[in-house]
Amino acid sequence: MTSHGRSFLRRDRQRVVKDFKKKRDTIEYLALVTQVGLTMAGSIAFCFMVGYYLDKWVGTRGLFLILFILFGIVGGAVTVYRQITRLPKK
Secondary structure, three states: OOHHHHHHHHHHHHHHHHHHHHOHHHHHHHHHHHHHHHHHHHHHHHHHHHHHHHHHHHOOOOHHHHHHHHHHHHHHHHHHHHHHHOOOOO
16 A cells, blocks of 8 residues: 555544544434333333233233233333433533
């Protein structure tokens, strides 16, 4: 590789690092929103499956499904609240 090519790559890398530092807050907030969304969705989906299979096993029609969906919503909300309150203060 020529010296011109190396200096171009070095300048390009420095520019990318500066751009990342400028957009760091945005990226961190995007990561937090993603984490919150996945936490809620995972909690509700897991509880949905548990309720569905309990209903199937016991022979009830939606009782455990509704109950466990509510557990998933409450559990997910508590977990999200804990995640948000543990964020460092700026």
